[in-house]
Every structure is written in structure tokens, then in C-alpha cells.
Amino acid sequence: SQQGEEDPQALSIQEGENATMNCSYKTSINNLQWYRQNSGRGLVHLILIRSNEREKHSGRLRVTLDTSKKSSSLLITASRAADTASYFCATDARGAQKLVFGQGTRLTINP
Amino acid sequence: ETGVTQSPTHLIKTRGQQVTLRCSSQSGHNTVSWYQQALGQGPQFIFQYYREEENGRGNFPPRFSGLQFPNYSSELNVNALELDDSALYLCASSLGQANEKLFFGSGTQLSVL
Numbered sequence: 001s002q003q004g005e006e007d008p009q010a011l012s013i014q015e016g017e018n019a020t021m022n023c024s025y026k027t028s029i030n031n032l033q034w035y036r037q038n039s040g041r042g043l044v045h046l047i048l049i050r051s052n053e054r055e056k057h058s059g060r061l062r063v064t065l066d067t068s069k070k071s072s073s074l075l076i077t078a079s080r081a082a083d084t085a086s087y088f089c090a091t092d093a094r095g096a097q098k099l100v101f102g103q104g105t106r107l108t109i110n111p
Numbered sequence: 112e113t114g115v116t117q118s119p120t121h122l123i124k125t126r127g128q129q130v131t132l133r134c135s136s137q138s139g140h141n142t143v144s145w146y147q148q149a150l151g152q153g154p155q156f157i158f159q160y161y162r163e164e165e166n167g168r169g170n171f172p173p174r175f176s177g178l179q180f181p182n183y184s185s186e187l188n189v190n191a192l193e194l195d196d197s198a199l200y201l202c203a204s205s206l207g208q209a210n211e212k213l214f215f216g217s218g219t220q221l222s223v224l
Binding site: 030031033035040041042043044045048088092096097098099100101102103104 | 113115144146148150151152153154155156159166167169199201203208209210211212213214215216217218220
């Protein structure tokens with residue numbers, strides 16, 4: 001079963017615009033991570049935010065975490081064609097020996 | 112590019128057969144996790160190995176089994192293949208038991224006919 005649910009399932013924007021993806025989860029977590037996957041290949045780790053953090057930045061990425069609402073968002077600013085991929089949130093739930101992934105958001109950047 | 116390699120990249124089997132997938136973890140990593148990803152879905156956790164011991168298992172039947180070797184490479188074995196086993200199988204390595212920053216291989220695409 002999936003812990004995280006991403007919203008929207010698919011997003012198409014123009015190059016240069018900002019892209020925002022949301023993730024909701026169900027249980028208490030140690031951390032929440034975002035991964036990118038190109039064309040059904042391996043996933044690449046983008047950023048990790050711990051349960052005691054509210055916001056984190058890495059380059060053009062900004063992640064927020066609201067543990068009271070059990071939700072997170074990933075913002076990609078000034079999008080590029082190379083950002084076209086599927087994006088997954090993954091939660092490290094307390095007491096679990098695994099990362100649980102959501103179903104992902106398919107992001108398409110149109111030139 | 113991560114240092115995690117998986118073989119083979121593609122595999123076609125028939126129902127009832129057995130398959131072994133292999134994974135070499137990134138240098139210095141002692142934990143390997145296996146995931147199954149069906150088309151259009153997120154990865155589903157199969158199991159994790161830490162220092163050659165199973166360290167957690169997802170909701171998969173016993174015909175899914177694994178091994179981790181002293182050099183921390185790993186195998187995933189699936190017996191009595193079913194059509195629904197068709198998927199991308201992903202291996203990820205990490206350091207320690209904390210699930211922070213997994214490094215994924217490119218996966219093995221398994222088709223069961």
C-alpha cells in the first residue's frame with residue numbers, strides 16, 4: 001500500500017514557469033524525501049526534510065513540510081525541459097524499516 | 112550516475128519459471144533495498160538487507176526471497192513467476208539502517224509471459 005499520495009498526478013507547464021507538487025501521508029515520520037525518475041529508470045534522490053524542519057532549499061528546489069497536516073510540497077522554480085520526469089515523495093515512517101513511496105507526479109515541461 | 116549496478120537490464124520469462132536478479136551496491140554502502148515498480152505506479156518495498164541479514168520485509172509472498180553477500184552485493188529471487196510479477200525491479204543501496212538518501216540502480220525490466 002502507498003503511504004504518500006501526490007497531487008496532481010500529472011502537470012504540464014511552459015519552460016520558465018514554476019512547478020508545485022504536493023504530497024500527503026498518513027503516519028508520523030522521521031523524514032520525507034523527494035526523488036526524480038526519468039523514463040522508468042532508476043530514481044535519483046533530490047532532497048530530504050526531517051520532521052523537525054519546516055522548509056529546505058537546494059538550488060531551484062524548495063521543499064516544505066507541515067507535520068500537523070501530514071503534507072509536503074516540492075517547488076521547482078524556473079523550470080527547464082530537462083526537469084521533465086516523474087517525481088515521488090517517500091516517507092520514512094517511525095518504526096518502519098523502509099521508505100514508502102507515493103504514486104508520483106508526472107511533470108512535463110514544454111519548450 | 113550512481114554506483115549501483117543491476118543485471119540484467121531486461122528479462123523475459125514464462126509463467127512458473129524462476130528468476131534471479133542481481134545488484135552491486137555503491138562502494139561503502141552496507142544496506143540494500145529492493146523495490147517492485149509496476150507501470151505508472153510508485154515503487155513498492157519488497158525487502159531490505161543490512162550486513163547480510165534481512166532487515167524488513169514488505170507485503171510480498173515467500174516466493175520472493177533475497178540474499179546479501181559479504182561484499183554487500185545482493186540477489187532477488189522470484190519463484191513460480193506469475194503474470195503480475197511483470198514490473199521494473201529496482202535495487203537501492205544506502206549506508207546504515209537509517210533510510211536516508213537511497214542510491215538506485217537503473218533497474219531490471221521483467222516481463223512474464
